[in-house]
Amino acid sequence: MVWRRSATTSKAAPTGRRISSLRGVWSILSSPMNWKADYILVLGDDDKRADLTGWVTLNNRSGASYKDAVLKLIAGEVRQVREAMPNFMLTRSMSMPAPMAAPSFEEEEFFEYHIYNLSRPTTIGNNQTKQISLLEAFDTKVKKELIARGSTSYFQSSYRDSMKQKVDVEISFKNSEENNLGMPLPKGVIRLYKKDSGGSLQFIGEDRIDHTPRNEEIRLTVGEAFDVVAERRQTNYKKLAEKLIETSWELTVKNRKKDEAATVSFLESAYGDWEVISSTGKYEKTAAFALRFDVTAGPDEEKTVEFTLRTRTD
Template identity: 45%
Template sequence: MKRKIMLGVLIGLLCVSLRGQTEDIKRKDVSLTVYNQDFALVRDIRSLTLKEGINEVRFFDIAARIEPTSVHFKSITAPDKCSILEQNFEYDLVSADKLLSKYIDKVISVISQDDVKYTGYLASYDGSQIVLAEDREKGPIFMINRSNIRDIEFPQLPEGLITKPTLVWSLINNKPGAHDVEVSYITGGINWVADYVAAVSDDEKSISLNGWVTIDNKSGTNYEDASLKLVAGDVFRVQKKAAITDRMEMKALSAAVPEQFEERQLFEYHLYELQRRTTLKNNQTKQISLLSAPRVAVNKVYTYSGALYNWYYYDAWQGLQCNKKVAVNLEFKNSRENGLGIPLPKGIIKVYKADVDKSLQFIGENQIDHTPKDEKISLYLGNAFDIVGERKVTDHKKIADNLYRDSYEITLRNHKKEPAVVKVIERPWGDWTVLQASHNYKKEDATTLVFEVNVPANGETKVAYTAEYKF
């Protein structure tokens, strides 16, 4: 403990030393524009006093993950009278090991837990030991276990270490006195994602949808009482950044919350501005309500795609296995008539449904991409337990070298107490034609054939069709 105090005092003296090199710079305002690609644009306005001529200014409390080449400085007070001659970004932060590295081949003193004092030249150090030589040629050599060290005494403050990342400017100023200056820069380590919670109604015909913004600040500094804007879209950057991997869990809320963000278009993206100020602390994850839609009409869609292969089997058709799972999707339109109608940032939607005791139970989740208004959203939530599918090839004929004719039978069994409509999706190959079918079908595109099949409660329905494939 005492060792830590001694190092803390040394670091404190270093802070005083650095502060003495410049006037106090008071922050007047800070604003953040956070992109959902792990970076943000910071706009920082501060007040400082400048003399006429060349000034050295140290700008503290900046992000540790700043991109130095993105820094832009201007004097709001006199933009044509003040400009940068030189800029340096200092990030060699003080630590116990950094202090020791400055004293290699120099004299320090180490005091052990049992009050034994060792003084000598620092020969080396690592995570477990410190090696001192009383005399560099004759010795003796002391190897002190770091877990047994109580104090380390350094003769004086080392040069070249700082306690926080710092921008250092050499400014030329022709208007002495007080200046308000604006510094903007890009920093990594700030990311945001949208998270959504949906609660399905008892009749499964609507959902209540709540959206949340999750902001993760690992940039290395705090942003007190900041204005906040969020940009959603795929902004191209030369180097891709990481996304948030850990999210805070949210409860499924059905109560309406006040609108806090104003949405508007920015170039080919969408911007969401928080209508109040907020504080983002370093290493903090913050959640802010984005939207609340108490009633959004949805359709529950059952989908069956029985083929497990995505190629044509030619004459190797016997013994083909099939998929028996029937997928369950919730589909809804992002429209104003449907209770939404705003651009939805990409994110994960967690879906819940109330049990008989009204407690919400988790029933699945999926991720949506950036979704403009009036577009349809389809959420795959899992597979139906009580609806089963089966698919088989019932006949295969080679008509010519490049022409084949196949017949299929698809069986859907519904073990539920109510009827179900299942969308059967087939993926034909080549130049194909349906010759006959037991049910109406729709050719959605060149490789998609769809049947809408009614399956009675506790019953089954068979779909049969024959198609020719020309290659």
């Protein structure tokens, strides 16, 4: 934390901390003053649009108060010998501004990090927690997916019983100007809400994001599906040679929703030199050792896809 000392500081910086003076700027390397970012994402009725709100929470436990300070927040993984804390700077304001709208932040690149400059001076007292608006984005395109993740072990061993799989609910969106965003986002927690039939906002999950540059995708795992069941069953296992294995699987989606279709994406993890010998459904090779099956079941319907995968290892 770095700030320019102000005549209105109510108390000098506590003793017992390393303080160095450089052109009037004081630097405390390990200070009980920190900040964090939090976000709220409100989904629309069709789960395809959302509004995102973000704010910064300042927590001053430094033993001093700062009046009319210019606030600069530094976001990024800044390496320190001591335990790292979120960084920010406070500098004295030369004059009091006229009353204006609620303050917000302007972002700029700095070294390999990002600085968020508060639009006008602020005052924070000792032992005070203060929240300041960071961003508001409306009508952002989002995508909801139901995900069931596989394992390489499924293609290495023999399995007798069918297995139920956890179905994660994931929400993703692009942090771009075209999507009404495009601002580097500090790491923090995103909490998701959606209106119920009575118009009240209900909490539906939360996830943590890392520092996210503009034009990157944000993906949130917010919970598990209730009315959609995913199962897998091995129907054949053959060891064709010492390093050649062939396995066959059924992937089943049981949709217990009465009026809505459900698509579950099975994300399979392969290994070695692999190939799909046969499949009753479409699949996509998403990486060198990954493939994806999208299985859709109508309302109150069950749908099964069968495939055989052959794996050769060196």
